[in-house]
């Protein structure tokens with residue numbers, strides 16, 4: 001199988017898959033390949049915090065033009081995977097000079113499948129891009145074509161706890177990646193003092209309570225497949241439910257915008273984490289963390305709406321506040337603003353390259369010491 005992910009999260013995802021029992025786990029660019037049975041495929045969809053899709057390759061062949069592609073796809077016995085009354089969708093991903101449009105290769109693939117059914121039954125399956133019986137993923141690299149069944153259907157970042165909103169939140173997979181990359185052990189104080197819609201806090205709490213990230217999701221692609229094993233799936237979900245634990249961690253979130261905190265509260269409620277996550281409408285400047293240290297992960301504004309001067313001052317304020325009030329904390333900051341990050345005025349102990357959507361970002365770790373220890377000598 002192939003699990004797709006975001007740049008920078010491959011190693012973390014490989015570990016998640018190995019922990020679930022996957023074998024022959026190998027990392028690639030934005031993907032991890034692995035082996036396992038049907039139960040593992042179901043579990044990977046339910047449990048992997050940093051996977052976007054779990055693909056199951058079914059055929060590999062060579063093609064240099066649409067005609068060859070059509071013939072190769074038509075050669076496959078599609079009745080193994082769907083019935084004439086079923087529906088399908090095809091996603092095309094193209095890295096090849098032999099073909100022009102990813103949409104067009106998707107169409108050609110669909111034509112080959114529906115023509116096979118029409119020849120046999122005099123009628124054809126329909127296209128359904130929302131909830132098809134099978135969603136196919138056609139990947140063409142030069143003349144190497146791989147056809148895979150998409151066992152997730154909708155991207156796995158759609159956990160089921162987020163409502164519609166106008167603010168641009170962090171992708172759930174990115175947020176989970178930030179939590180796992182930080183190496184946080186799920187204990188003690190966990191804060192996001194610029195929490196927006198609460199994504200980082202929710203992903204952190206799901207992790208600390210051993211709740212699979214996709215426990216709330218209504219549907220996965222494999223549930224519409226011909227070989228769907230409802231009993232096995234029920235068993236896997238029951239086992240996951242039984243393994244949920246109480247967390248002793250304290251989750252504190254705040255944001256300077258009232259409306260945003262209301263959205264965060266709705267998301268936290270939908271995620272069933274009202275008892276765990278405390279939210280308040282407060283500026284970072286006015287935040288007082290509890291004694292005893294802990295972990296902070298924050299995603300401050302990158303400056304889309306601010307002048308450079310203002311942004312630099314804002315990041316300087318973050319650094320000053322951290323030095324003054326966050327002693328004993330490990331503070332992780334993700335930002336795309338290289339210049340502004342320098343104004344934080346702290347030496348990062350770790351720096352990782354990640355993406356927030358298309359934006360290249362750095363994820364920095366700052367250990368705020370209590371003044372008696374010089375971090376440069378640690």
Ligand SMILES: C[S@@+](CC[C@H](N)C(=O)[O-])C[C@H]1O[C@@H](n2cnc3c(N)ncnc32)[C@H](O)[C@@H]1O
Nearest residue numbers: 169170194195196197199255256283284299301
């Ligand atoms: C990039 S967004 C965070 C998005 C969040 N990670 C999510 O998933 O929704 C930055 C947030 O910082 C908040 N913010 C800006 N200035 C602030 C300040 N001085 N104190 C606290 N929050 C602030 C904004 O209201 C915004 O919600």
